[in-house]
Amino acid sequence: MPDDTRHASRVTRHDTLSPITHHSSRIPYFPGCALKDQARAFERSAQLAMQALGWELFELPRWNCCGTVYSLASDDLMRHLGPVRNLVRAQELGEGRLVALCAMCYNTLARSSRFVEADPERLRRINAFMDEEPDYRGGVEVVHLLQLLRDEVGYGEIEAKVAxxxxxxxxxxxxxxxxxxxxxxxxxxxxxxxxxxxxxxxxxxxxxxxxxxxxxxxxxxxxxxxxxxxxxxxxxxxxxxxxxxxxxxxxxxxxxxxxxxxxxxxxxxxxxxxxxxxxxxxxxxxxxxxxxxxxxxxxxxxxxxxxxxxx
CATH class of the missing domain: 3.40.50.11810 (Rossmann fold)
Known part of the structure; x- marks a missing residue:
């Protein structure tokens, strides 16, 4: 294993950013619309890279468009329905986290998660709107792939596997x-x-x-x-x-x-x-x-x- 001391400041610095604490090497990811079209290279290379690191990214079943971040420009609860439905999909899998590759999808999902979980009344109302879906109980952590690589895989492990x-x-x-x-x-x-x-x-x-x-x-x-x-x-x-x-x-x-x-x-x-x-x-x-x-x-x-x- 190569010396990882040059990354020590990075680990210390992110103690305040709630680093990931899970330790499963199989994790669902939210692809979003672009990765199925113009950004196919992004999805393909992410899956292959994680496979080389000993991880499996598997596609979230029955996902829908996140709605993009611009749909969250107001506090209208209805605008959070699309993102929260994707959190319900992760919850149905029994997963406590969901990885996003696209920066905009990550931002939308993470903000919606925080928005509805910050207020029990919001969560109650969003579940009432989604009357054909299981209730979202909260607690699904939305993480970006870069966070996963930094906080859980680790730069030292990545460096050791560079071919x-x-x-x-x-x-x-x-x-x-x-x-x-x-x-x-x-x-x-x-x-x-x-x-x-x-x-x-x-x-x-x-x-x-x-x-x-x-x-x-x-x-x-x-x-x-x-x-x-x-x-x-x-x-x-x-x-x-x-x-x-x-x-x-x-x-x-x-x-x-x-x-x-x-x-x-x-x-x-x-x-x-x-x-x-x-x-x-x-x-x-x-x-x-x-x-x-x-x-x-x-x-x-x-x-x-x-x-x-x-x-």
């Missing part, structure tokens, strides 16, 4: 909004997150910090006001490029789409491929690159990876 070091690959971790805010459901310090940097370091990669790593990509403004998304993406990508990034890694399908689609490519610069962090994780753990869906991305990261003889 193909990503040494020399400069990767800019992009958090966006939904992993870190609001603070009560954030998986890390919103002002100075490190969870992806630590994960990338355990894979041998060189994490590239840049100022815009936790700023909004423009989200759904890409549809209604694309000029806003283009401006945001240009700032984010330019910042990552100036910091020396060769790749950008994210956990949000919408961020991934926006960062790829709205890059302003000029003769002064070349595009930066935007990958899911799970693709790099699986690659480092020895999963063949042709199984990780790199070909499904609009900007191909394989030229960068092939220079390092990784694919």
């Amino acid at each position: 193909r070091s990503l040494e020399g690959v400069r990767v800019a971790p992009y958090y966006g909004c939904m992993l870190l805010r609001p603070r009560e459901v954030g998986i890390d310090d919103p002002d100075s997150p490190e969870v992806m940097e630590e994960l990338l370091s355990s894979l041998g990669a060189e994490p590239v910090e840049f100022p815009q790593r936790a700023e909004c990509c423009g989200a759904y403004q890409a549809v209604s006001r694309p000029e806003i998304a283009r401006g945001r993406v240009q700032e984010i990508v330019s910042s990552a490029r100036r910091a020396g990034a060769e790749l950008i890694a994210t956990s949000c399908p919408l961020c991934q789409f926006n960062l790829e689609t709205h890059q302003n490519v000029t003769h002064h610069s070349s595009p930066i491929a935007v990958v899911y962090f799970t693709q790099l994780l699986a690659l480092a753990l020895g999963v063949p690159g042709d199984q990780l869906g790199f070909e499904l991305l609009r900007l191909d990261p394989r030229p960068v990876l092939s220079k390092k003889e990784l694919v």
